[in-house]
Amino acid sequence: MSFLEIKNLNISYLTRKEKIVASKNVEFSLERGEILGIVGESGSGKSTIANAIINLIDPPGEITEGSIKIDNEEICNNEEIIQKARGKKIGFVFQDPQTSLNPLFKIKDQLIETIQTHLKLNYDQALQRSIQLLNEVGIEDAEKRIEDYPHQFSGGMRQRVVIALAISCEPDLIIADEPTTALDVSIQYQILQLLKDLTKKRNLGVIIITHDMGVIAETTNKVIIMRNGVIVEYGLTKDVLTNPKSNEGKSLIISVPPTNKKISRFKLINPEGGEITNDSLNLTNSIIQNWGKRAVTKDKLLEIKNLTKIFDSDSIIKSKKEINSLKALDNVSFNIFEGESFGLVGESGSGKSTIAKIITNLIKPSSGEVFYENISLNQKNNNKIRGQIQMIFQDPYSSLNPRFKVKKIIAEPIKFFQKNLDKKTIENNVNDLIDIVGMTRQSLDRYPHEFSGGQRQRISIARALATRPRLLICDEPTSALDVSIQAQILNLLKDLQEQLNLTILFISHDLPVIRQMCDRIAVLKNGNLCEIENTEILFNNPSHQYTKELINLMPKIETIL
């Protein structure tokens, strides 16, 4: 008998219009000492299963059928048993450590509360146990830190505290729902190591839910691939990753950006399982004819000189200003040449997005200057330059005005920059633009909320291209997207760059993605520029210590192949 057994689990959400099936006939089992990964695209029902195990499915969702057994005890739909099991038998680690701890309680109180609820210990014993737990998850100076509030810990430290909470009552099962998605690479590595160690040391069963194939490859023993609530692959991690049988599995694994080599285009799998080979755009009939192709010059297009940005924290006492002010950028300089794609990589808070905002004039630098073709952008800049620098944003759900039709969204910049165009020409331009980003013309008459994230990102690209930019800034354009959609969007960007001779500034925290996209890469840490190097040299032979660390610690899907 397995430790955790799930049989024939059916979960559906009953809405006004339809019944949405979130999981259908899900069956799997887990042994102690095993780590099971669940992967799938967003909306595939990964989290629903985790929530079903601890009976925390939000209404109107309900388990319509099935059984969940831990140590042969039925816990499905049995609130009385599951309430005792939550925290004691089953520990849960949430995605965002910023919100999963109560900000008003000391770490001490949160741990002791949980411990005393489930174990018969007095206060001193519970305190001793809490300190011991914090030591175990690798928090230094635990006796002192236990008196702190959550905001005094960094994101990674907080996630350690959450894990300490999860294992505090010696659970047999830990469910971690995207435990490292909100964390930086180096901390992600530590957290995953910690989970692996605990699994062995305490003989736990662990379920990790993630969309990151690298995490799956490096930590799990078994893996489940889900799609639309159905398990499409289930097996040993090695078998599934090296030799996926289903089309969904193939499509998911083939789209993962390789970390060890640069490929020209991502391979894609069509729904029938065949490889899509000829996916490149054909722009000959479209806007490119009107525009003409830009000459490849390789001249200096953008120069960033000694850029510094200080965000003042709102301190009332002005004399404290210097202590409290945060240097988001510290004397950063680099050049971007026409026609290249330049990558900016760094962890959260490293100042990547700040650079993008300064170039697009959304914020002003504290000192330093940006030159575009030797014209300073810090002056009241004219619209001509504005049109030549455009940007694609991270979050496709907030970057399009929800009250505008797609047609209007794309037409707006065209109208703004070429005021004397007649209606027909504008319409032609809009049609061309929607064609080149690979969407149908019918979509022009719809509103953004009718599209998926990937489609919205395509609309966003069409809008950015509408002014015929020379420099396109992509700020984490695919970090909100699923892997296979990410591959499509990245392919599209590559095609566009080749055919339109665009210069791209690509900002990302995702090293494999940036390796595929960029010719040269700048590494940022806490607002300081660590190094600028050609991609292949940087990845094969990093010179800066921080770069080495980043490249070593990134989860690699290749480790298992």
Next chain:
Amino acid sequence: MINKIYDTDIGYSFFNSKIAIISSSIFLIIFLCSFLAEIVAPYDPFDPLNISLMDAFIPPVWSEGGNANFFLGTDQQGRDMFSTMIYGSRISLIVGFSSIIFAMILGVSLGITAGYIGGRYETIVMRLTDVQLTIPSILMALLVDGIARAIISKSMHDEMAIYVLIFAIGISEWPQFARVTRASTLVEKNKEYISASKIIGLSNILIMFKHILPNILRPILVIATIGLALAIITESTLSFLGVGIPPTTPSLGTLIRFGNNFLFSGEWWITFFPAIFLVVLALSINLLGDWMRDALNPKLKKR
């Protein structure tokens, strides 16, 4: 058409809420009656040819001495109560709508600019709303009304009364709009589509009124609805106090004031019916506003 409306979330919520259906039908009936007063009302209470002092103080039709010609009785001048009420509600609604639109334009434009521009301008505008919110709106309206009366010559008083009233009520209601608009603008302006518009190079005015405004209309609509009921009540209060609409073209408040004099001499209907009418009108608008607030706010949705 109906099916299409029913299909939207807001339409569904509407057709499944008894309160929403009942209150909106009552409001719609009152609204239509008052604007089609010439057709609906049996008499024209402002036409001297129609009024006869002989008909004064006739009680409602079901009580002793009632007259079938005058369903709800007549007042001290012999005017049909039902007709005067319908004509009166027209004045009340005109003042209510106009003043709320005035307050909305003022409050929304100040709020959206304050939220978007920020800095010292925002501080000034928001402190101004804070200061004004400490003064009860009825007092504010009385104050404005008093000042206006001092400025306008006596012969113009009656003509100008309605405009003064609209201005006074509008001025006392705008801070609500400014606050809500500013708060919603602060949320919207940090979204990436606004950054995108800035990068395109659109002017601030264009971004504020073309991009932000349509996205923050929902909360504005909700407070406008609730504000409408408030404006109608404020108008009635002012008229009741004698500083509102002149007796020659009475509003609901003026009617209640007249009737009040006869309340203790037994002619209760002269004040009772306009008062009930006002309560029903204000209540239906308020309930509609409450429903709208719940329906437009996904966080309050019942599971």
